[in-house]
Amino acid sequence: MITIAFSKKIYKDVPLPEYVDSRSGLYPAPLGRNAKASVITKIRQKYKFLGKFMAKALMDTRMIDMSFSIVFYKWILGQEETLNLEDLVHIDRNLYEQFKKLQSIVHIRDKLVSQNHLINKIHNKKRLKSKDDCQLENSP
Known part of the structure; x- marks a missing residue:
């Protein structure tokens, strides 16, 4: 099962370089206008996987120890117009x-x-x- 294997990697004591640990949480990183199509496709796949992982955890009523920044939540909820300089402190x-x-x-x-x-x-x-x-x- 994907969630069990993924959870085992996340909860190991030794941090792996392919995982991110940030005190301010995870937040969206904008892409430049000249970003290659292959890079965009790769990022979309990661977001799609993350969405499926979170959906599966919700369906299984499992807690996920994954923190997102307040800015990310505002972005996901479509509240970009409420972002201001004070939100930069979270990033x-x-x-x-x-x-x-x-x-x-x-x-x-x-x-x-x-x-x-x-x-x-x-x-x-x-x-x-x-x-x-x-x-x-x-x-x-």
Whole structure:
């Protein structure tokens, strides 16, 4: 039986190189537009096998020790539109942290640009004052 043989390989103490163990779970890896047809066919076969394996486990009411990422579940359920930057933490924590740092740098930059705009506005108003300290109108 396929499920028994597959389970024996999964539950061995020594991790095999052909199996993946990820703390963040398994998630879909996008294929490039120029991916070869043979590669796509091979990946489809793996997904088909995985689907059959999971269906068989459900029918036999067996628990499968196979974790998928939250992003994968959203993808399977057709909820891609709900994905955002916060979901990246479930795939790659380091990449997520780098994006958050970059986001904070952009926020600081925007704040500085806004402050600089106000400073320039104040500076321009000061230049418009005449000798007798009367405010001159700056017409656009």
